[in-house]
Amino acid sequence: MRQSKLFTRTYKEAPKDESSYNAQTLMRAGFIDKLAAGVYTFLPLGLRVHNKICKIIREEMDAIGGQELLMPALTPKEVWETTDRWAHFDALFKLTGGDDKEYALGATHEEIVTPTVAKQVLSYKDLSLSVYQIQTKFRNEKRAKAGLMRGREFSMKDMYSFHPNEESLNEYYKIVQKAYFKIFERLGLIDQTYLTYASGGAFSKYSHEFQTLSEAGEDTIHICQQCKIAINQEIIEESKGCPHCASTDLQAQKAIEVGNIFKLGTKFSAPFNFKYRDAEGNERPVIMGCYGMGPSRVMGTIVELAHDERGIIWPEAIAPFQVYLLALNQDKEADKLYEALKTAGVEVLYNDLDLGMGEKMADADLIGCPYRILISPKSLAAGGAEIKRRNSTESVIVDLKKVVDYLKK
Amino acid sequence: MRQSKLFTRTYKEAPKDESSYNAQTLMRAGFIDKLAAGVYTFLPLGLRVHNKICKIIREEMDAIGGQELLMPALTPKEVWETTDRWAHFDALFKLTGGDDKEYALGATHEEIVTPTVAKQVLSYKDLSLSVYQIQTKFRNEKRAKAGLMRGREFSMKDMYSFHPNEESLNEYYKIVQKAYFKIFERLGLIDQTYLTYASGGAFSKYSHEFQTLSEAGEDTIHICQQCKIAINQEIIEESKGCPHCASTDLQAQKAIEVGNIFKLGTKFSAPFNFKYRDAEGNERPVIMGCYGMGPSRVMGTIVELAHDERGIIWPEAIAPFQVYLLALNQDKEADKLYEALKTAGVEVLYNDLDLGMGEKMADADLIGCPYRILISPKSLAAGGAEIKRRNSTESVIVDLKKVVDYLKK
Numbered sequence: 001m002r003q004s005k006l007f008t009r010t011y012k013e014a015p016k017d018e019s020s021y022n023a024q025t026l027m028r029a030g031f032i033d034k035l036a037a038g039v040y041t042f043l044p045l046g047l048r049v050h051n052k053i054c055k056i057i058r059e060e061m062d063a064i065g066g067q068e069l070l071m072p073a074l075t076p077k078e079v080w081e082t083t084d085r086w087a088h089f090d091a092l093f094k095l096t097g098g099d100d101k102e103y104a105l106g107a108t109h110e111e112i113v114t115p116t117v118a119k120q121v122l123s124y125k126d127l128s129l130s131v132y133q134i135q136t137k138f139r140n141e142k143r144a145k146a147g148l149m150r151g152r153e154f155s156m157k158d159m160y161s162f163h164p165n166e167e168s169l170n171e172y173y174k175i176v177q178k179a180y181f182k183i184f185e186r187l188g189l190i191d192q193t194y195l196t197y198a199s200g201g202a203f204s205k206y207s208h209e210f211q212t213l214s215e216a217g218e219d220t221i222h223i224c225q226q227c228k229i230a231i232n233q234e235i236i237e238e239s240k241g242c243p244h245c246a247s248t249d250l251q252a253q254k255a256i257e258v259g260n261i262f263k264l265g266t267k268f269s270a271p272f273n274f275k276y277r278d279a280e281g282n283e284r285p286v287i288m289g290c291y292g293m294g295p296s297r298v299m300g301t302i303v304e305l306a307h308d309e310r311g312i313i314w315p316e317a318i319a320p321f322q323v324y325l326l327a328l329n330q331d332k333e334a335d336k337l338y339e340a341l342k343t344a345g346v347e348v349l350y351n352d353l354d355l356g357m358g359e360k361m362a363d364a365d366l367i368g369c370p371y372r373i374l375i376s377p378k379s380l381a382a383g384g385a386e387i388k389r390r391n392s393t394e395s396v397i398v399d400l401k402k403v404v405d406y407l408k409k
Numbered sequence: 410m411r412q413s414k415l416f417t418r419t420y421k422e423a424p425k426d427e428s429s430y431n432a433q434t435l436m437r438a439g440f441i442d443k444l445a446a447g448v449y450t451f452l453p454l455g456l457r458v459h460n461k462i463c464k465i466i467r468e469e470m471d472a473i474g475g476q477e478l479l480m481p482a483l484t485p486k487e488v489w490e491t492t493d494r495w496a497h498f499d500a501l502f503k504l505t506g507g508d509d510k511e512y513a514l515g516a517t518h519e520e521i522v523t524p525t526v527a528k529q530v531l532s533y534k535d536l537s538l539s540v541y542q543i544q545t546k547f548r549n550e551k552r553a554k555a556g557l558m559r560g561r562e563f564s565m566k567d568m569y570s571f572h573p574n575e576e577s578l579n580e581y582y583k584i585v586q587k588a589y590f591k592i593f594e595r596l597g598l599i600d601q602t603y604l605t606y607a608s609g610g611a612f613s614k615y616s617h618e619f620q621t622l623s624e625a626g627e628d629t630i631h632i633c634q635q636c637k638i639a640i641n642q643e644i645i646e647e648s649k650g651c652p653h654c655a656s657t658d659l660q661a662q663k664a665i666e667v668g669n670i671f672k673l674g675t676k677f678s679a680p681f682n683f684k685y686r687d688a689e690g691n692e693r694p695v696i697m698g699c700y701g702m703g704p705s706r707v708m709g710t711i712v713e714l715a716h717d718e719r720g721i722i723w724p725e726a727i728a729p730f731q732v733y734l735l736a737l738n739q740d741k742e743a744d745k746l747y748e749a750l751k752t753a754g755v756e757v758l759y760n761d762l763d764l765g766m767g768e769k770m771a772d773a774d775l776i777g778c779p780y781r782i783l784i785s786p787k788s789l790a791a792g793g794a795e796i797k798r799r800n801s802t803e804s805v806i807v808d809l810k811k812v813v814d815y816l817k818k
Contacts, residue, residue, distance in 0.1 A: 005474070005476075006476070007476055007526065007529050007530070007535065007538045007540065008529050009529050030529075033525050033528065035480070035481050035483075035484065035485065035488075035521060035525075036481075036483070036484075036485045036510070036512075039481045039483050039484075039485075040481065041478060041479065041480045041481060041521070041525055042478055042479040043478050044476045044477060044478055044540075046478075047477055047478055047479050050479075065414075067414075067415070067416055067453045068453060068456055069450060069451055069452050069453055069455075069456055070450065070451040070456050070459075071444070071450045072444050072445075072448045072449065072450060072562050073482065073545060073547075073562060074444075074445070074448050074502075074514075074547060074561060074562045075444065075445075075448075076444065076445045076448075079444075090507075093483075093504050093506065093512075094504065095502050095503065095504035095514075097502065097549050097561070098499075098549045098550070098551050099551065101445070103445075103502075105483075105504075105514075112444060112450070116442050116444075116450055116452075117416065119442065120416050120417050120418050120439075121416070126416065129416045131416065131453075136482060136545065138482075138483060140506050140507045141507070142507050142508065152483060152506070153481045153482060153483045
């Protein structure tokens with residue numbers, strides 16, 4: 001894409017009304033715009049990144065048999081009363097319609113998915129199954145100061161699984177755990193992300209969070225130095241050492257919760273009276289699990305982790321474009337290379353703006369595409385285009401005809 | 410996909426609490442589920458159709474230079490006060506956050522897009538431009554009895570264009586008109602869809618709706634028998650004949666509004682003080698247009714139009730699957746063909762359920778995939794698989810090895 005066709009611009013200064021690094025930088029670079037505290041617009045660059053994160057998550061959820069659906073955000077009071085959460089779920093945004101009907105904005109969807117799936121499941125033959133959605137969620141947060149990491153409106157992948165018995169849930173729970181680590185690997189977060197024990201509720205002793213180390217994190221986790229799992233702050237007091245290996249050698253670190261998985265048991269199937277008939281014809285309760293991961297929070301987390309003082313350093317898998325192309329007095333050569341890259345299917349953002357080289361270089365670093373390609377009299381004299389990776393200080397000169405091959409290898 | 414892996418089921422009876430044909434049928438066939446009046450979940454089959462409609466719309470908006478973004482649903486009171494619509498827009502759902510901040514749920518996004526784009530546009534060099542989103546909208550409808558055609562929560566493609574002058578807007582307005590007809594052509598709605606004159610507001614005498622003829626429509630339009638454009642009910646009284654050719658030979662028909670386009674002029678740029686500098690350095694107001702089309706309403710409209718007494722007849726472009734495969738006592742051959750079709754990239758839903766042939770046939774017609782392929786002792790004796798189009802009573806026998814070629818031609 002030509003940057004002249006992109007309606008957004010970059011800013012030198014950070015916005016004054018935003019305190020988080022991720023939102024400041026994403027706003028400066030033209031990825032997001034702030035509408036209100038914790039409420040952001042995804043501008044074209046930001047939407048591209050967000051969609052790529054969603055695609056990775058979707059592929060891994062599909063790979064473990066998740067069936068995608070899309071539930072409403074406007075949810076009637078009655079379903080929340082059924083589980084006694086209307087009165088007790090503080091973060092619910094509540095509203096009243098013209099016909100005096102009361103609604104909550106979906107902050108999570110157990111209350112919707114349970115009766116929806118219950119209508120479709122009659123017998124053990126229909127189980128187990130899992131469904132998921134990637135959808136906008138709303139939470140009436142008191143504070144919303146962490147940019148994309150804690151929004152009043154944000155995106156969420158929420159998966160729910162339904163099982164005939166506990167063994168089936170336990171098996172699937174492990175499968176989801178693996179799929180989550182696969183996602184964090186693809187997102188470039190695997191090295192900093194810890195499986196973290198958290199409190200479990202009535203059905204299970206523990207639930208699990210996926211916590212990514214970051215000084216910007218709102219959470220503190222305690223990493224077992226022996227087996228490299230972690231324990232969250234909430235249960236550290238009652239935990240006598242690591243729940244996995246019993247070691248007491250734990251180290252506290254700041255972290256961002258990028259996912260969580262939870263064995264729900266019959267917590268939601270019971271109030272909705274969701275039962276199935278087993279092979280002998282007996283009615284039995286359905287056992288549930290739930291699995292959350294927020295694409296917008298993941299995006300904010302990656303910005304917190306992958307940046308330097310000049311801007312963002314996107315991992316290739318989710319970069320808005322793979323290549324940032326710019327030219328010094330060599331627009332003709334740059335135009336030609338731009339077309340060649342597009343034809344070869346390389347995602348390229350071409351800074352064709354009427355700006356000085358310093359400003360173009362600053363844009364390149366701020367926006368943070370993995371490869372910067374510069375064509376200048378100097379690079380041509382040296383033999384072609386100068387290619388530099390965003391996360392490196394080294395550059396190489398590549399013959400203009402070989403740039404596509406270079407990028408594809 | 411194997412139907413045994415799909416968690417939804419089909420129902421013989423229409424749901425009791427739903428009066429519209431489109432929602433009744435989509436619920437019976439397992440495409441949607443009803444959460445509340447005018448609020449539906451898209452189940453896997455329905456989400457596939459919805460996504461295909463969105464893809465077509467997206468491609469045509471991209472083709473005319475639309476830049477995709479995604480705006481929030483939670484919108485602060487202040488922006489609606491700026492345009493004086495907080496008090497006067499009846500269909501706004503309003504709510505209050507924990508910090509006493511008031512919000513409306515986005516029913517349309519002029520109040521959000523205008524200040525967002527204004528931050529990015531400084532001079533005539535930045536214009537014209539157009540942006541769009543495909544997003545969930547909320548309207549506090551008094552009645553919501555038309556299924557997907559009038560929801561309290563529904564999907565909307567809303568595009569907004571920004572221009573340096575009226576000529577630029579007029580030119581783009583015509584381009585969008587053409588793009589809309591291209592979409593309706595791809596959706597199979599072109600023959601029944603009329604460009605319809607509607608009231609225009611202060612800036613322009615007329616706006617335009619796209620109205621698709623249907624007895625289920627909530628609107629009445631008046632079709633000029635001479636030039637085949639239409640006039641909506643709202644302005645028929647004041648219109649002395651066809652606004653296009655002046656003919657008075659008009660015929661009233663029921664129709665569904667599937668899109669609308671509107672020249673906004675400075676209606677929104679003025680209150681937000683959105684101006685640009687022209688080439689001479691003078692400040693000038695930005696001129697706007699807006700262009701709506703609802704994917705979920707389009708989906709409901711297609712069901713209203715394309716069905717028979719047995720179920721839905723999806724156009725190929727948006728069918729959940731191209732092929733519905735079923736077998737009578739020939740599961741092995743059907744399994745083989747299923748794999749061959751998948752390998753060839755044909756979208757196939759394979760009814761591998763333990764059901765009688767009558768039920769499988771009823772499912773095929775209800776779900777409405779364009780091709781039904783049946784393998785039975787009779788079809789094999791005749792030379793292969795029986796292939797029948799959903800919209801035809803004729804069938805042909807095709808050699809099992811040639812089915813893929815037959816479908817691809």
